[in-house]
Amino acid sequence: MKPGPTAYVILGILNLGPHSGYDIKQLADLSTRHFWATSYGQIYPELKRLTESGLIKSEDASKGTRQRTLYHLTAKGKQTLHTWAADPAIQSLEIRDEMLLKLFFADAMSKKETVTHLEAMRRRHQQVAAGLREHEPMAAAQPHRMHHEVMKFGIAFHEWSADWFGKLAKDLESGREAKK
Amino acid sequence: MKPGPTAYVILGILNLGPHSGYDIKQLADLSTRHFWATSYGQIYPELKRLTESGLIKSEDASKGTRQRTLYHLTAKGKQTLHTWAADPAIQSLEIRDEMLLKLFFADAMSKKETVTHLEAMRRRHQQVAAGLREHEPMAAAQPHRMHHEVMKFGIAFHEWSADWFGKLAKDLESGREAKK
DNA sequence: CTCTAGATATATCATGCTGATGTATCTGCT
């Protein structure tokens, strides 16, 4: 069976150096999480599958009784990663936003409630942007330019969104809304 | 057990009038799909659960041998929908974007491949925006303002994104990129 | 009038993900 995107998260991270399953989860949470989240329940089984397919190799790095397994890319794995990355096929984008869903069904809300909700959305986007900002220096420091660019996109997106919802809240409040 | 967001998609749609499970799927694909997708595998079991909880009621609308079950909100269902919608608790936003993932691991690509990829991303966002644009008149015509505002947000977001990736592609191409 | 493609309608299933939890060890601080 062909590997899903999560497999490539793993390959991509291992391309930066050997890591344990635990490492991979930590690194993914710091980097890819905002556009592709993973969980242990995916990572550990996937590591087994990738090993079986010969894309990665495990290496025992236990210290005393403390178990530790490092994985690293094989040549075949590197090749597979490159082939995937270089394929410009258009992939779909999935978004799940419960707050936007609430907004969509805002007929069930009063105007006041709607404004409060829009303010909450603005705040959320600002908070996420602020969180990303904190990690930006780290992204700027490492040598992979696109890591930084992707982070900049995330920050810009959340700031732009905060703005958009802020403006809509203002419009609604100042009564320029349609009747009813 | 407390209902998940998909349950509220159903309640929200039924708040607009009685519909069958099939209707709900069609309507969701036209409206909420861009920020909360659903599938039959969720809708039919959820309709059963919601009926059992007394939030919706089924009504047989079969014609001859042609089976058809319409569902409509109960007072309790309307109440539950409102309580959910009016709760301004900050919910997290999930994004899954395989193309952004590829971009993030673009070290595995040449500069030329990266530019091609960025162009593909720009095109994708433009296409999605164009698709939404087609449905905009419909959203503008119906009486629920937020339906239209959410659609406008979707359009604006995809156009803004298309722009952002277009600019980055240009920057990269014209050689203002970091060395390597 | 007949035929057929496509829309309507409901349902199911294998596969795999989510989010939480369990177990154990190690490290750094007080």
Added chain:
DNA sequence: AGCAGATACATCAGCATGATATATCTAGAG
């Protein structure tokens, strides 16, 4: 020495995904 928190791996119930199966109805072509 003791303890909190980080490291490490693993598992599981519940739920979602995406495809597929079945059957009926409708509108338009010929």
